[in-house]
Amino acid sequence: MEVEDPSLVEAAKAGDAGAFKALVVRYQRKVYAVALGIVKDPDLAWDVAQEAFLRVHRHLAEFKGDSTFSTWIYRIASHLAIDAVRKERRSQKDDVEDLHDVDLGDAGEGILSSALGQDPAENLLRRELAGRMEAALAELPVIHREILVLREVEGLSYEELAARLGIQKGTVMSRLFHARKKMQAALADYAGLRVEGSGGEA
Amino acid sequence: MKDCAIYRPMIGSQPGELSPAEAAGLQAHLGGCGGCRAFQADVLATEGLVAQALERAAARRDFAPFVDGVMTRISAARRPGLLERLTRQLRLHPRLVVSGALVPLLAAALALYVRSNSGADFADAHTLELHSEGSTTIIQSSDGPVLLLDDDDNGES
Numbered sequence: 001m002e003v004e005d006p007s008l009v010e011a012a013k014a015g016d017a018g019a020f021k022a023l024v025v026r027y028q029r030k031v032y033a034v035a036l037g038i039v040k041d042p043d044l045a046w047d048v049a050q051e052a053f054l055r056v057h058r059h060l061a062e063f064k065g066d067s068t069f070s071t072w073i074y075r076i077a078s079h080l081a082i083d084a085v086r087k088e089r090r091s092q093k094d095d096v097e098d099l100h101d102v103d104l105g106d107a108g109e110g111i112l113s114s115a116l117g118q119d120p121a122e123n124l125l126r127r128e129l130a131g132r133m134e135a136a137l138a139e140l141p142v143i144h145r146e147i148l149v150l151r152e153v154e155g156l157s158y159e160e161l162a163a164r165l166g167i168q169k170g171t172v173m174s175r176l177f178h179a180r181k182k183m184q185a186a187l188a189d190y191a192g193l194r195v196e197g198s199g200g201e202a
Numbered sequence: 203m204k205d206c207a208i209y210r211p212m213i214g215s216q217p218g219e220l221s222p223a224e225a226a227g228l229q230a231h232l233g234g235c236g237g238c239r240a241f242q243a244d245v246l247a248t249e250g251l252v253a254q255a256l257e258r259a260a261a262r263r264d265f266a267p268f269v270d271g272v273m274t275r276i277s278a279a280r281r282p283g284l285l286e287r288l289t290r291q292l293r294l295h296p297r298l299v300v301s302g303a304l305v306p307l308l309a310a311a312l313a314l315y316v317r318s319n320s321g322a323d324f325a326d327a328h329t330l331e332l333h334s335e336g337s338t339t340i341i342q343s344s345d346g347p348v349l350l351l352d353d354d355d356n357g358e359s
Contacts, residue, residue, distance in 0.1 A: 017273070024269045032263070033256035042263070053272045054279060110240030113247035126251070133255030152252040158219045170211075177211035183252075184244050 005069040013060050020060075024053050027070060030153075031077045037149035038081035040138045048084055052077040074154050078146070078164075085142050112184055129187050136186035144179035151176060205231050210238055214245040 003022065011019035031052055036045035055076050056063075063072060112129075137145055150156045150164060161172045209231040212220055220228065232239055291298075 021269050021273065024272050025265075028265050028268050029257065029260040029263075032265075032268075033253070033260040036259055037252065037256045042259075046263075046268075050268070050272050050275060054275050057272075057276050058279070109237050110243055113240070113243035126247075129248070130251050130254045130258060133251050134259050137252065137255065148252050149256070152250065153256060157216065173211035173215070176214065180214065180245060180248075181241075184248060187248065187251075 006065060009060070009063065009065070009069055012057075013063075020057060023056075023069065027073055028053075030070070031073055034074050034077045034149060034153050035081045037137060037153060038078060038142070038146045039084050040145065044084060045081070048080045049077060052080055055080070071154075075164075078150055078154060082146055085146075112188055129190070132187060132190040133183075136183055136190065139186050140179060140182055143175060144182060147172070147175050148179045148183065206235060206238055209235075210241060213238065213242045 003019075005023070005026075008019045008023050008026075012023060028049065032045055032049040035048040035052070036042060039045050039048060052073060056073055063069070067075075137148070140148070147161065147165065150161055156164060158169050158172050161167075161176075162169050165172070167175070209228050212224060212228045213232075215228075232242065
C-alpha cells in the first residue's frame with residue numbers, strides 16, 4: 001500500500017532520507033513538467049526541478065501542511081522556473097503584453113473543436129496534438145508559457161494567478177486569452193488546419 | 203467586436219472566478235456571438251492538452267539519476283564550514299582534537315625555541331675565543347671557559 005504524503009513528510013522531517021527520496025520519486029516528473037513548460041529547455045528544467053526539491057528539503061521543518069505537499073512543491077518549482085527565465089525575459093521583446101496581435105474577428109475559431117469532433121478526449125488527433133504541444137508551447141513568449149502552465153498544470157485560479165504573477169485579474173484573463181489563441185493557432189498549423197487569413201485553407 | 207474584446211478573455215473561466223455581473227454578461231454575449239462560441243468550443247476541446255504534453259515529455263526522460271542527483275546536491279549544500287566541523291569534532295572526540303591541536307602548537311614552540319637559540323649562537327659566535335693548550339682546546343664563551351678534551355685525554359681522565 002502506498003504511503004500517504006503527510007506520513008512521508010513527517011518521516012522526512014524526522015530525518016528519514018528514504019521517506020524524502022520517496023517524495024522525490026513520486027513528484028519528480030510532474031515537477032520537471034512544470035519547469036519544462038516554463039523554461040522550455042530540458043536541461044534547465046531538470047536543474048530547476050532538482051533545485052526545487054533541494055529547497056523543499058531545506059525548508060521541510062517549516063512546512064505546516066496548510067496546503068498539500070504537491071501544491072507546495074509545484075509552487076516552488078514554478079517560482080524557480082520563472083526566476084530562471086527572468087533574465088531571458090529582460091532581453092526579449094516578447095515581454096510586451098501584445099494585446100493587438102490576435103485578430104479577434106478572423107482567427108479561425110472553431111477549427112480545432114470541429115476537427116477534434118464530439119469526443120476529443122479519445123480522439124486520435126488530440127493525441128497527435130498533444131505530441132505537438134511541446135513545440136507549440138516552446139513557440140510562445142515566456143509570459144504566455146508561464147501563465148498556461150500555471151493555469152493548466154498547476155491549476156491556479158484567476159485570483160491565485162494574479163497573486164503569483166503580480167498582475168490584475170483583468171490582465172490574467174487577457175494574458176490567458178492571448179496565450180490560448182497563439183497556442184491554438186500553432187496547433188492548428190501543425191495539424192494542417194490553416195487558420196483563415198493565414199494563407200491556407202480550413 | 204467591442205463586446206468580443208470584453209467577453210472573449212472571460213471564456214475558459216471556472217465557476218466562481220467571474221463576478222455575477224461578468225458571468226451574466228458573458229452568457230448573454232455567447233448567446234448572440236458565433237465567433238465567441240466557436241472560441242469557447244476550441245478552449246474546451248484543447249483543455250488539458252498542455253498538461254498532457256508536458257507529462258509526455260517528462261515520461262520520455264530517464265529519471266533514474268534524478269533522485270541521486272537531488273541527494274548529492276543536498277549533501278553538498280549541507281557541508282558544514284570549518285568552524286562547524288571543528289566544533290562537531292570537539293564534541294565527538296575532545297581528547298583527539300586537543301591532542302591534534304597540541305601538535306602544531308608544540309611544533310610552533312619548538313621552532314621558536316630553535317630559532318631563538320640559533321640566534322644566540324650567532325651572537326655568541328662573535329664573542330668566542332679559542333685557545334689550544336696541548337691536546338685541550340679552551341673556548342671562552344660569555345658563560346665562562348669551555349674545555350674540549352681530545353679522545354686521549356678523555357680516555358685517561
